[in-house]
């Protein structure tokens with residue numbers, strides 16, 4: 001599957017030279033309506049079909065994923081969105097209304113099924129004529145598509161730039177996203193708007209002003225440590241643009257897809273939680289191991305991501321391949337991440353001052369769910385190769 005995605009992406013990136021453009025700061029769109037902070041008040045959690053299934057997604061895959069979330073503890077841990085990514089689209093009918101392809105016999109019934117499990121339904125489109133995988137996009141059909149999604153019971157739209165660069169100039173990107181935001185608002189149904197344009201035009205500066213609830217900040221994640229770390233570290237310097245209702249999105253999770261080891265997936269999940277990133281599992285939920293499920297659902301780790309204060313954490317110290325990241329939490333404590341990109345286990349020290357705390361503090365290990373005691377001045381822990389230790393410091 002990963003190879004398929006890779007070869008597809010090579011074609012896709014060739015077709016989208018704009019992805020390589022330098023990011024430019026843009027001014028806020030005058031008069032744009034801010035996004036609705038009552039949706040996505042904390043970073044959205046759920047599942048998305050792309051990272052594992054790519055275009056092999058079907059009604060059966062989506063139902064099996066909904067079944068898994070509802071029964072395996074993920075729903076209780078906060079995962080609620082069941083999101084179909086690219087490749088669901090069929091033809092438009094004589095009136096221009098988008099229809100699903102034959103892998104999705106009845107979208108309304110699928111939405112009803114997802115809702116019957118107490119979950120929410122997500123879908124995918126592009127502002128361009130074609131999606132990234134060359135299915136029908138929403139170009140010139142924005143209102144019609146939003147109405148159709150609402151009729152199907154959709155709660156979340158990922159709107160992926162893709163071929164929009166063929167029909168719009170780069171500086172039209174804000175109005176293009178605003179147009180879909182307004183189309184969604186007109187339906188009267190609260191629908192999360194997930195902007196996917198890979199960080200073009202410094203989207204973090206204006207994404208909220210055009211109605212985005214989250215926006216991708218980078219190109220696609222791949223199931224390897226270097227890609228995962230690249231996407232996470234690309235958030236450095238843009239933390240202040242995230243908050244309740246509007247989040248930086250370093251892309252979906254690869255936890256459980258098999259090409260990183262346990263410690264690397266622990267680092268992946270820890271970083272995403274420190275970053276207040278959307279937590280969209282991207283693995284095959286019907287077939288995952290207990291280890292994968294435990295990484296996705298550790299309640300104390302997920303609570304860092306979902307903390308109501310809604311502050312994106314940041315890197316507070318770096319020495320060679322050793323790093324400390326910190327995220328202030330609503331109860332006055334701080335989540336601290338000690339991570340080791342080196343090739344051997346190493347002791348890493350967090351200075352309490354560096355993470356904004358006083359001279360002494362109590363420390364709890366969130367992965368082990370164990371209190372570690374009181375510390376003065378600093379806290380030190382051994383961290384495995386490519387691993388991470390996530391603690392709550394009070």
Ligand code: GLA
Nearest residue numbers: 050085086132133160196220
């Ligand atoms: C782009 C997006 C991915 C995925 C694919 C689908 O590459 O960044 O997340 O949605 O398109 O074609």
